[in-house]
Amino acid sequence: MRVGFIGLGEAGHIYAEATAAAGHDVTGFDPAAPTTPDGVRRLETAAEVVAASELVVVLTGASLSGRIATAEAPHLSDGAIWADFTTASPEVMREVGTVVEAAGGRFADVAVLGPVPSKGAATETMVSGSAASDVASFLRSLGADVETVDGPAGEATSRKLLRSVMMKSLATTVVEALEAGRAAGCEEWVHAQIAAQLSGDADAKIERYVAGSRKHAVRRAHEMDSVVEHLATLGVEAEMSAASGRVLRRLAGDDAA
Amino acid sequence: MRVGFIGLGEAGHIYAEATAAAGHDVTGFDPAAPTTPDGVRRLETAAEVVAASELVVVLTGASLSGRIATAEAPHLSDGAIWADFTTASPEVMREVGTVVEAAGGRFADVAVLGPVPSKGAATETMVSGSAASDVASFLRSLGADVETVDGPAGEATSRKLLRSVMMKSLATTVVEALEAGRAAGCEEWVHAQIAAQLSGDADAKIERYVAGSRKHAVRRAHEMDSVVEHLATLGVEAEMSAASGRVLRRLAGDDAA
Numbered sequence: 001m002r003v004g005f006i007g008l009g010e011a012g013h014i015y016a017e018a019t020a021a022a023g024h025d026v027t028g029f030d031p032a033a034p035t036t037p038d039g040v041r042r043l044e045t046a047a048e049v050v051a052a053s054e055l056v057v058v059l060t061g062a063s064l065s066g067r068i069a070t071a072e073a074p075h076l077s078d079g080a081i082w083a084d085f086t087t088a089s090p091e092v093m094r095e096v097g098t099v100v101e102a103a104g105g106r107f108a109d110v111a112v113l114g115p116v117p118s119k120g121a122a123t124e125t126m127v128s129g130s131a132a133s134d135v136a137s138f139l140r141s142l143g144a145d146v147e148t149v150d151g152p153a154g155e156a157t158s159r160k161l162l163r164s165v166m167m168k169s170l171a172t173t174v175v176e177a178l179e180a181g182r183a184a185g186c187e188e189w190v191h192a193q194i195a196a197q198l199s200g201d202a203d204a205k206i207e208r209y210v211a212g213s214r215k216h217a218v219r220r221a222h223e224m225d226s227v228v229e230h231l232a233t234l235g236v237e238a239e240m241s242a243a244s245g246r247v248l249r250r251l252a253g254d255d256a257a
Numbered sequence: 258m259r260v261g262f263i264g265l266g267e268a269g270h271i272y273a274e275a276t277a278a279a280g281h282d283v284t285g286f287d288p289a290a291p292t293t294p295d296g297v298r299r300l301e302t303a304a305e306v307v308a309a310s311e312l313v314v315v316l317t318g319a320s321l322s323g324r325i326a327t328a329e330a331p332h333l334s335d336g337a338i339w340a341d342f343t344t345a346s347p348e349v350m351r352e353v354g355t356v357v358e359a360a361g362g363r364f365a366d367v368a369v370l371g372p373v374p375s376k377g378a379a380t381e382t383m384v385s386g387s388a389a390s391d392v393a394s395f396l397r398s399l400g401a402d403v404e405t406v407d408g409p410a411g412e413a414t415s416r417k418l419l420r421s422v423m424m425k426s427l428a429t430t431v432v433e434a435l436e437a438g439r440a441a442g443c444e445e446w447v448h449a450q451i452a453a454q455l456s457g458d459a460d461a462k463i464e465r466y467v468a469g470s471r472k473h474a475v476r477r478a479h480e481m482d483s484v485v486e487h488l489a490t491l492g493v494e495a496e497m498s499a500a501s502g503r504v505l506r507r508l509a510g511d512d513a514a
Contacts, residue, residue: 089483091490115473158441161480161487163450166434168477168484169497170454171466172504173430177423178467184415193420195459197427202452209428210435216372220425223418226319226346227425230418233348237507240426243500247429250494 001025001138004053006046006068008033011085011116012059016040018121018142019057027052050075055083055138062088069096076105081131083138085110090154090161097129097153106131107153110139111160126160129153173240176231183234217252221245258282258395261310263303263325265290268342268373269316273297275378275399276314284309307332312340312395319345326353333362338388340395342367347411347418354386354410363388366410367396368417383417386410426497433488433497440491474509478502 001024005016008030020026020039028040029049036042043049050056050072058068065088073082082100084093084107093109100107108129116123121142127135128149136146149155174194181190197205213220224245231238258281262273265287277283277296285297286306293299300306307313307329315325322345330339339357341350341364350366357364365386373380378399384392385406393403406412431451438447454462470477481502488495 087480087483090487115476158487159443159446161484162434162437162441162443162447164477164480164484165437165488165495165498166430166447166451166454168470168481168505169430169433169501170427171470172501173423173426174463174466175470175504175508176426177419178463180419180422184419186416186419189416190419190423191463194423194463197423198455198459198462199457200455202455205455206431206435206448206451209431213425213428213432219372220421223344223421224425226344227418227421230347230415231422237504238422239500239503239507240497241422243496244426244429247432247494247496248425250496251432 001055002027002053003055003057003138004028004049005040006030006049006056006058006072007060008035008037008040008042009059011112012057013037014116015057015059015085015121015142022141024141046072047075050080051077053077053080055081055135057083057085059085062086062092066092066095066099069099073100073103073105076100076103078104079106081106081108081134083108083110083127083131083135085112088157090158093129093154093157094152101130106134108132108135109153109155109157110135111156113160113163126156128155128157128159132156169240176236176238176240180231180234180236180238183231183236213248214251214254217248217254221248221252224248258312259284259310260312260314260395261285261306262297262314262316263287263306263329264316264318265292265294265297265299266316268369269314270294271373271377272314272316272342272399279398303329304332307337308334310334310337312338312392315339315341315343317343319343319349323349323352323356326356330357330360330362333357333360335361336363338363338365338391340365340367340384340388340392342369345414347415350386350411350414351409358387363391364410365389365392366412366414367392368413370417370420383413385412385414389413430497433493433495437488437491437493437495440488440493470505471508471511474505474511478505478509481505 005028017037026040029046065086097107108131111126113124124145126147132148139146181187227241228238262285274294283297286303322343354364365388368383370381381402383404389405396403438444484498485495
């Protein structure tokens with residue numbers, strides 16, 4: 001397949017090189033990138049790359065996503081695919097999809113679910129949009145684990161962000177709890193308490209967390225005030241605990257309403 | 258054993274009744290409680306209860322904890338035990354311990370680890386202080402699961418608060434993630450994503466959360482900005498996600514420092 005890359009920065013470089021290595025015919029455009037990936041023919045303009053490609057992969061900064069689509073999608077061959085791999089928002093992805101389809105192309109937004117430098121083109125992804133299944137096949141040809149998401153353009157990006165609510169907030173909660181345990185001289189004990197929450201019957205725990213947060217919202221909100229005070233005496237930042245207290249206060253209000 | 262209760266509110270009522278039912282000789286004082294638990298002899302003053310008891314259990318609001326100890330501990334028999342079951346802070350518990358021991362008594366702070374109305378006197382507890390092992394035996398006689406914590410008075414209370422950093426913040430993170438999933442029309446998918454984080458190899462996950470939060474702090478902080486924006490478009494409060502972003506920003510700064 002003729003694949004064109006717009007953006008040959010860190011991630012673009014890795015994906016373009018892997019695409020060439022997988023036997024595809026690869027062109028690329030980047031006004032600034034200092035190096036050209038092995039096996040990639042670098043062209044002078046984005047328009048040339050788009051015109052030459054059956055699949056265009058956009059790997060620029062998120063803020064350029066909409067502007068590039070508006071300027072360059074008109075150069076797409078009929079039925080060619082525009083795949084946006086940037087971290088633009090679901091709303092922007094939907095707009096880019098509309099622009100691409102108005103230009104006669106097909107669109108997919110690709111949510112990359114980890115740091116590309118670690119696992120390269122094999123990094124786990126989610127894909128949605130009218131060209132989702134073709135782009136998923138392409139990514140699988142590079143060794144990636146791909147989940148296609150039904151629904152309009154932007155869905156994969158939305159899912160990635162929804163997943164981060166849990167994953168990143170959980171991760172920083174663990175960081176805060178361990179910092180507090182360390183400051184109090186009982187990090188090992190706190191570690192064991194955390195571990196107990198992260199194994200076992202997950203569904204039962206989720207139900208208990210949701211029901212318990214609602215049922216005991218008032219009492220727990222007060223307790224989180226004490227937690228925040230205690231962490232202050234330990235010299236530990238209590239961002240997650242304070243936010244938890246605010247959520248519990250809201251849940252308490254919800255029940256009163 | 259002669260056990261005296263100061264405070265016969267919801268939790269005090271439950272513990273006092275269970276103590277009488279377990280065959281102890283129980284007195285109680287409360288200036289306001291509308292009912293007297295079965296088997297409990299209610300006295301006119303806290304001083305009488307304290308003077309009559311080998312073990313005094315304080316189950317008032319946390320704000321009264323220090324004041325009651327200062328006023329009533331002088332009435333303790335020599336070597337009698339003062340057990341503070343309130344939600345007062347570790348700092349207050351240490352002060353109460355000092356007051357009680359100056360009066361010739363022994364002290365334990367009892368951290369009650371769940372809602373007493375659900376499991377009654379069998380609710381899980383942690384106990385610390387000079388009288389910890391005696392109070393633990395008493396609680397076990399009521400059917401409670403007790404963990405004694407080495408170290409000075411206040412340690413059990415501190416552990417309870419440290420445990421809440423993880424448990425309550427995790428619970429409200431789950432609430433926020435599910436709310437976002439519901440608003441986006443993919444609650445089941447989010448549920449499965451959460452479940453995947455709450456089962457399996459806990460130690461490996463803890464290590465990954467801590468290392469990943471530090472290593473990718475800058476990128477993840479930006480992503481959490483996008484998450485907060487996305488939740489706003491869904492009409493969902495993003496307290497936990499916003500706090501996570503602030504923690505990641507701090508971690509990014511730590512690394513830069």
